[in-house]
Every structure is written in structure tokens, then in C-alpha cells.
Amino acid sequence: MHPAFSILFFTTLAGAAQGLVVALALAVLFGLGLAPGFLALALGVAEVLLAAGLAASFMHLGRKSRAWRAVLMWRTSWMSREVIVLPAFIALVALWWLSLRFGAGAPWSWLLPVLVLCGAVALWYCTAMIYACLRFIEEWAHPLTIVNFTLIGLSSGLVLACAMAVLSGETRFVQLFGPWALAATLAAWAARGGALRRNAAIRHKSTLQSATGIRAEKLVQKSMGMSAGSFNTREFFHGATLAALRNMKLGFLLLAFVLPSLLLLWGVASGAAWPWLLAVLVQAPGLLAERWFFFAQAKHPQNLYYQVVS
């Protein structure tokens, strides 16, 4: 598949915002006693990330003014469900921020964090199911897709939360959530590594023979029926060389998982601030590279029909 930057930015930005909000909600529910200023600032950052993600997702649409129609088919379409859950999640985070600002009391102070937690989980599930439900894109059609979207979002959100806590002097938060940020990053590394191993071993069900029904052992395409490209050649091929693909894989493993893990370990052990900040900076391009690779690695069966331009 051709990785679309609109989706790369949307899924990474929203994923980090979800992880950040989950960390804040858990901290509040466990009675960590965060400074109101820090909580409001962190929720504000989450909202900015979500808004940027929403804007990026709009860039993916050919007819942006009709975007509202995408809520209609929630009974059958995971994309429709995501389109409903995303604004609902943004609204819940905004409500929580407002309730803090106006000092809302008892039920809201625990109900809103719980609701926000549920919203984050639901959004991860919907976003990942958009890809995992396409049964013939075999690289995606697996529960690991959901695990990876969730764990990578958690990792990036927790790293960001700890970095902001370090800057705001919330040492208790960093002491408690620092090890969890490390654990989430290691878990995300393990799960993404598992998906990479699984995808490397896939033997695709569709072949040129099953695609055309021509039962010859040796079968080659001589013409795809056009002398230049089409939507089918632009949308479903990444166009990168094998070497670029390999480098991207190495790059995202290093930037999204290995280096952040080392930096977090350093941060947890030393209590210094800069490893956390550095981890955010290092992980951000790694997350984009990971999502780029997620799309590029997926081999769509339609590509069997589009192998020879002539």
C-alpha cells in the first residue's frame, strides 16, 4: 500500500494523545494528587494533538465538505465507528478539562477520567479494526494490529506525559509512571517485533493463478492494460526500493523502541530530566516511520493484476 501522510500523522498524533490522556486519567483515579496547572496543561496538549490528528484525517478525504456523512454507516463500517468515537473522545477530554477549570465535584471528578479511559480504548480499537478487518490484506488482518496500535499509542503517550511531568516538577508522577512508560515501550517493541516476524512468514493466499483462474504453472503478465499509471498503481504501491524498506524498518525499530527504551531506563535510574525530553524527540520520527512501514509492508492482492506497465 502507498502510505498516505494524512493517515500517518492522524494515527500517530491521536495515538500519543490517547496514551497521554490514559496516563493522566490513571494518575487521577489512583489519587496521585497532580497539580491542577499540570493536569490542565497536559489535557490541553492532548487536545491540540487530537485536533491536529483530526485535521490530518480530513486531508485524506477527497470531498471534505461531505465528511459528516461518514457517521452514518456505524452498523457495518469500522471507519464510521472511528469517525463517531474520535470527536466523542475529543469532547470527553474537553469536558474533563472544563470540569477541572470550574472545579466540578464528586461524580465528575472520577466519572470523567473513567469515561475518557473508555474512550481512548474504544478509539484504539476502532482505528486498528479499520485495517484488521480487511481479511485479504493479510499483513493487517490479525489481532496484533490492534495490540500494536494500542501499545505504541500507550508508549508514546506515557513518554510524552513523563516528559511534561519532568518539566512541570511532578516528580511523583515520573517516579510512578516512568517505569510504566519503559514497560509499555518494551511491550510495544516486543509486539511490533512479533508482527514483523509474522508478516515475514506470510505466504499469501492469492496468486496470479487464483487472480486470473488461468491454470498454468508459469504465468506472467505482459500488459496491465494501460501505457502509464492509474489509481490502482498509485494507491496500492509504495514505490520504494527494497533497501529503503529495510532501512525504514531498522530506523523505526531503533527510533521508536530501542533508543527510547535506553533513554527511559536512564531517566528512571538517574532521575534526570533530559533523557525524557530526548526520548520524545527521538521517538516522534520513529512513530511516523513505524506507521509508514505498516502501510508499505501490506501487500494488496489487487497488485497481482498490476505488475507490468505496458
Next chain:
Amino acid sequence: MMQWLKDLMSPDLLPPLPGEGWGGGRGAGTGSHEVMKAAVPPPQPSPGRGGRNASVRAEPDETLAKQLALVIDLNVCVGCHACVTSCKQWNTSGSAGPLADAQPYGANPTGTFFNRVQTYEAGTFPATQTVHFPKSCLHCEDPPCVPVCPTGASYKRKEDGIVLVDYDKCIGCKYCAWACPYGARELDEERQVMTKCTLCVDRIYDEHLPKEDRKPACVKACPTGARLFGDVKDPDSEVSKAIRERGGYQLMPEWETSPANQYLPRHVTQQTAGQE
């Protein structure tokens, strides 16, 4: 983006029903004014809109009584692309506006086609066969592209099983194209809506056409008669007989989409190739 501009500049090209994605096609030989005055308008592909001829959307897993489809005979297709050009001509002349056709005379022509003819070489030289392989939407009985559509623009008609896109509701998210294993859907990159073969739904029911012309444009254009059209649910139809008697098969059966279109395999009459 440019569609509104085109509409403004040529108001006489607007469809008779404002707001409809596309009504009756205006092809060669049909007096367009007669069509507009028709007592029975051509079937509207938009579901959920009022009117006597509004299409009904088939529910998922619903078994339909009628399923129109093409059966393509690989024995006689000569790869002339007449079906490709006649399809483009008919569908670019409809009220939805022209299909994208960028740099048609340039080095890299590109654009929207509902139908492509591909060529494959089977076997090992010198015992090879050249197989021309026309490819369009297969109008699956269980179309994976339909349930994923977030807006409901993609749907399968209950009355004849044709899978259609309502161009007025499509947001151009391309998710349905991802969900089609056959690559049958093409985004029109000028109009930014998804497009696909309609089985010439604006032609096959047009009572102003002579009965023998109420067939998809590709079927009418094929000089060798490689394309058969009919109801595959009717056991006595030409297509059902051809499938039954000549070993018709579906593409990518492994995904259980149950394509309505089927192909008749090449039968070797002279011993030239390594298959069969």
C-alpha cells in the same frame, strides 16, 4: 475541485434531476430530450431517495432473486480494447460528468476506466498461450467493498444485484478500494469520488433503446462476442448455461466474495500449450 466550474460553464449539461448523482445516460442514438420526457424515467441509482424508481439497498447476507452479471469468454477475447473504449465513451457521457482523462496524448496518460483488458502469457516457450483478460467490477454477491463504506455511498441493489456508488454521497476516502481484492474500483482523481463499473445501469433498462441495445456498452462493442450479459440466478439464461456447460469460474475464490461475473476458461483445440 474543478467539477463545479465545469457545471457552471455548461449549464445545459446538468442532469434533469438536480442533486442526483446521475440519471439517464445520454449515449449514441438516444434522443436526450426524449429521454428527459420519458414517462418512465431510468432507474435512479440513489437509494433512500423518494420516487417510484428508487433503488432498494440489499442487506448484508441477503440472497437476491436476480443477479445481473457478465460472463467473459477467454477463448475468443482478442484483446482489442473495444470494450474499454466503448465503456469509457458511454460512462463519460453520462450526467455524472466526464470521467477523468488526464494528458490523453501525453507521455503519461492516466484517467478513470471501469474496464481494463490485460494480457497474460501462460506456459513455457515455445508452448505458450497469450490470454487477453478483461477485468472490471465483478458485482460480488458478498461484496466486501459495501459494508466498509462509512457513508453508505457504496451499495448493492436488491432488485438486480448491481454494486453501485452514489457519487453524491461519496467522500472519497478510498476505503472501499482498499476493501476490494480485485482492484475493481478507481478513484476519479478529478471529481474525487470513487467510481466503478455500473453494468451500464443507465442503459440496460432504458425503454427508449431497441431491446437488443439494452445491454452494457462493453457487451455491445465486443466484436467477437466474448462478453455475455444476463441474470446468473436464472438457470435458463444464456449466462447460466454458459457457466454450467463451459466450466465458468470465479476470480480469487479464496476470499469468498462470490463474484457474480464469471470467466469461461480457455480450451485448447490445437496442441500448442502446456495447460489442460
